[in-house]
Amino acid sequence: MSQRTIERRGRNYVDGAWQEETRNARLFENRDPATGQLLSLYPDSRRQDVDRAIEAAQTAFSSWRRIPVAKRGEILLKAMRILESRKEELARAMTREMGKVLNETRGDVQEAIDTALYFAGEGRRFFGQTTTSELADKFSMTVRMPVGVCALITPWNFPMAIPSWKIFPALLCGNTVVLKPSPLTPDSAMHFVEALEEAGIPPGVVNLVYGAGKTVGVWLTQDPRVHLVSFTGSSAVGAQVGAMCAKTYKKCSLEMGGKNAQVVMDDADLELALEGALWGAFGTTGQRCTATSRLIVHEKVYKKFTDALVARAKRLKIGNGLDPQTEMGPLVSEIQRERVHRYVQIGLKKDKARLLTGGRMLAEGPHAQGYFYAPTVFEGSPDMTIAREEIFGPVTIVMKVKSFDEAIDVLNNTDYGLSGSIYTRDINRVMRAIRDMQTGITYINAPTIGAEVHLPFGGIKHTGNGHREAGTAALDIFSEWKAVYIDYSGKLQRAQIDDH
Ligand code: UN1
Numbered sequence: 001m002s003q004r005t006i007e008r009r010g011r012n013y014v015d016g017a018w019q020e021e022t023r024n025a026r027l028f029e030n031r032d033p034a035t036g037q038l039l040s041l042y043p044d045s046r047r048q049d050v051d052r053a054i055e056a057a058q059t060a061f062s063s064w065r066r067i068p069v070a071k072r073g074e075i076l077l078k079a080m081r082i083l084e085s086r087k088e089e090l091a092r093a094m095t096r097e098m099g100k101v102l103n104e105t106r107g108d109v110q111e112a113i114d115t116a117l118y119f120a121g122e123g124r125r126f127f128g129q130t131t132t133s134e135l136a137d138k139f140s141m142t143v144r145m146p147v148g149v150c151a152l153i154t155p156w157n158f159p160m161a162i163p164s165w166k167i168f169p170a171l172l173c174g175n176t177v178v179l180k181p182s183p184l185t186p187d188s189a190m191h192f193v194e195a196l197e198e199a200g201i202p203p204g205v206v207n208l209v210y211g212a213g214k215t216v217g218v219w220l221t222q223d224p225r226v227h228l229v230s231f232t233g234s235s236a237v238g239a240q241v242g243a244m245c246a247k248t249y250k251k252c253s254l255e256m257g258g259k260n261a262q263v264v265m266d267d268a269d270l271e272l273a274l275e276g277a278l279w280g281a282f283g284t285t286g287q288r289c290t291a292t293s294r295l296i297v298h299e300k301v302y303k304k305f306t307d308a309l310v311a312r313a314k315r316l317k318i319g320n321g322l323d324p325q326t327e328m329g330p331l332v333s334e335i336q337r338e339r340v341h342r343y344v345q346i347g348l349k350k351d352k353a354r355l356l357t358g359g360r361m362l363a364e365g366p367h368a369q370g371y372f373y374a375p376t377v378f379e380g381s382p383d384m385t386i387a388r389e390e391i392f393g394p395v396t397i398v399m400k401v402k403s404f405d406e407a408i409d410v411l412n413n414t415d416y417g418l419s420g421s422i423y424t425r426d427i428n429r430v431m432r433a434i435r436d437m438q439t440g441i442t443y444i445n446a447p448t449i450g451a452e453v454h455l456p457f458g459g460i461k462h463t464g465n466g467h468r469e470a471g472t473a474a475l476d477i478f479s480e481w482k483a484v485y486i487d488y489s490g491k492l493q494r495a496q497i498d499d500h
Contacts, residue, residue, distance in 0.1 A: 016203025073123015
């Protein structure tokens with residue numbers, strides 16, 4: 001592809017200005033995964049670019065934190081309106097750079113809109129507690145304080161929704177931010193920051209630096225001027241981010257992998273369960289941390305369910321996400337496609353799992369230029385590598401169980417704990433599942449994907465480190481509690497000592 005066809009060269013956004021081209025920087029290619037077409041080039045920022053972004057965020061913090069929370073919320077509301085007015089064009093640009101179908105990229109932008117609205121409203125709540133004191137003539141309360149400069153490291157699978165989960169609560173709480181988006185979805189990050197700029201975010205409050213995790217991500221995570229890192233990505237990288245944060249005393253919120261299962265009991269509405277499985281396993285081409293990568297099916301309905309699943313998976317229309325007929329787009333990159341294919345080989349050769357459909361790259365006709373992969377269904381067992389490790393692609397493993405108890409055991413038999421689902425019409429099983437599933441998100445008669453922004457999002461075990469994004473839980477990431485004691489007795493009163 002010649003340089004002439006390149007639409008844009010991306011720039012960092014620092015201290016309220018789009019930066020001059022970063023000279024001598026290595027450039028990332030942003031390609032359309034459906035066509036291979038080069039869309040734009042972005043810099044792998046240098047150390048000094050990152051330094052300047054942190055410095056700008058640090059400087060802006062002292063004034064931004066003093067702007068009334070309600071006013072900060074109003075800026076978020078403006079950003080929401082801008083995103084809403086551009087929803088279609090943002091969705092199209094997103095499909096072009098990361099491949100998922102238009103309906104889903106519209107949903108991604110909508111999730112950012114919802115998040116902006118939610119946290120704009122929070123600007124008129126932002127409640128703390130008032131409480132009593134053990135001493136007379138003394139009052140106490142709690143107030144939220146901003147944390148400071150936040151580094152936000154975001155993935156490519158939800159290029160606008162996930163940055164919005166971090167940026168909007170961070171700003172509402174009075175923090176300033178440096179965003180480092182995935183090099184695979186730089187355009188969406190730019191569009192998002194443009195909307196914030198137009199909404200009136202003051203210079204330095206939001207900064208955007210492009211680059212690799214190994215360089216820019218590490219510099220941000222290790223810098224003593226950064227007070228908080230919020231990371232969404234793989235568990236392996238998240239553990240490294242956490243270790244670096246511990247060494248530099250940072251607050252750290254990690255949102256990592258999943259190996260989510262959908263249980264289908266013998267009394268389930270099978271058609272509903274089937275629709276849920278197809279959407280959960282192959283939506284976003286399986287590239288969600290909430291994707292249904294395991295299906296745990298009761299033996300009584302196993303054959304019927306599995307046969308129907310395979311038949312439907314075979315019929316899915318794979319193609320360019322911009323085509324309204326397409327049901328599943330390409331994988332995000334060639335590297336991701338190779339990774340998925342490697343896991344399929346492990347499934348076949350090491351695990352000796354039975355391949356029911358798929359298991360191959362699609363490279364003919366309309367699929368010749370992109371990173372397409374056939375929807376893949378394996379029949380397997382819980383100890384197999386493909387049933388244990390996160391694949392992040394259109395691959396799901398069906399496993400047969402004899403009972404409800406076994407289904408829950410298999411569901412819990414994983415290092416991850418993000419999302420889980422059960423299809424049953426038995427209320428007793430529903431209540432037991434809610435009690436016993438080791439997941440941060442539990443769905444009843446609904447697929448493992450589809451979290452809403454006003455509820456806490458996150459998981460247990462290797463999925464997270466105890467935090468939750470979205471909803472009021474996000475405020476606990478992006479603010480620190482301050483306990484305030486006001487003594488109006490006019491004398492020294494000693495807690496735990498006087499009157500004891
Ligand atoms: C992710 O997979 O990284 O619940 C986020 C869902 C979406 C968000 C997924 N609302 O599937």
